[in-house]
Amino acid sequence: MKHLLTTTLLALGLAAALHAADTTPLEVAGLTFKYPATWTKAATASMMRVATLEAKVEGVEKPLEVAFFSFGAAGGVKANVDRWLGQxxxxxxxxxxxEEIDAGGTKVTLVTATGTYNDGPPMGAKTPKADHTLLGAIIPAGDNNVFIKLTGPKDAVAKLAAVVRQLATSPFTK
Incomplete structure (x- = not known):
């Protein structure tokens, strides 16, 4: 019985430590992003992604993914906005x-698009998803840009819009 109690307490302590690690700030391209404690870091599903956060939204079965990318200027702001809208x-x-917002002297570009989103890999088959929203941010980071992208059902993404805006500007706020 004593062994079972000790094992259980150790497991609970380990689980708490792992959960605490999930809420540490996220480092991408030399920038530190702060996100809500209710969000968690997730495995990155793509070679192009540098990080993924999961955000639970009431009324939505699966958490929404907030994906982070960083691979140089990658065509610049306009090219990426056009690519997102082209999805x-x-x-x-x-x-x-x-919209362009001033985040402590850094210009952050926010993109919101709603309609039928063509979900899928860049060079693969697409699945049309009606009434979906893409919420993206392009953040300069030295010679790189950091791209944040969230897509999902329109109402669910709308509930996260203010939080994603704070996330995108968090490296530049105290």
Whole structure:
């Protein structure tokens, strides 16, 4: 009985330590991103991703993925905004909004697009998903850019919009 109690306490302590590690700030391309304690770091599913966070949203079965990419300037801001908007079916036309915000002297570009999102790998088959939103951010990081991308059902992404905005500017706020 004593051995079982000790083992259980050690397992609980290890689980708590692992969970605490999940909420540590995320380092990408020399920038430190702060995210809510309710979000967790997840395995990165793609060679192009440098990090993935999972955000649970009430009413949505699976957590939404907030993906981080960093691979140089990668064509610049406009090319990436155009590529993101191009991931939506042409009809009906996606509603989109592009804004530049000042984050402590650094210009962060935020992109929001809603419509039929063509989900899938860059060179592979796509699955059209109606009423989906892409929320993205392009953040300069020296010679690189950091790209943050969240896609999912329109209502679920809307619940995370303010938090993603804070996430994108968190490296530049005290």
């Amino acid at each position: 939506f079916a042409p009809e009906p036309k996606a509603e989109s909004k592009i």
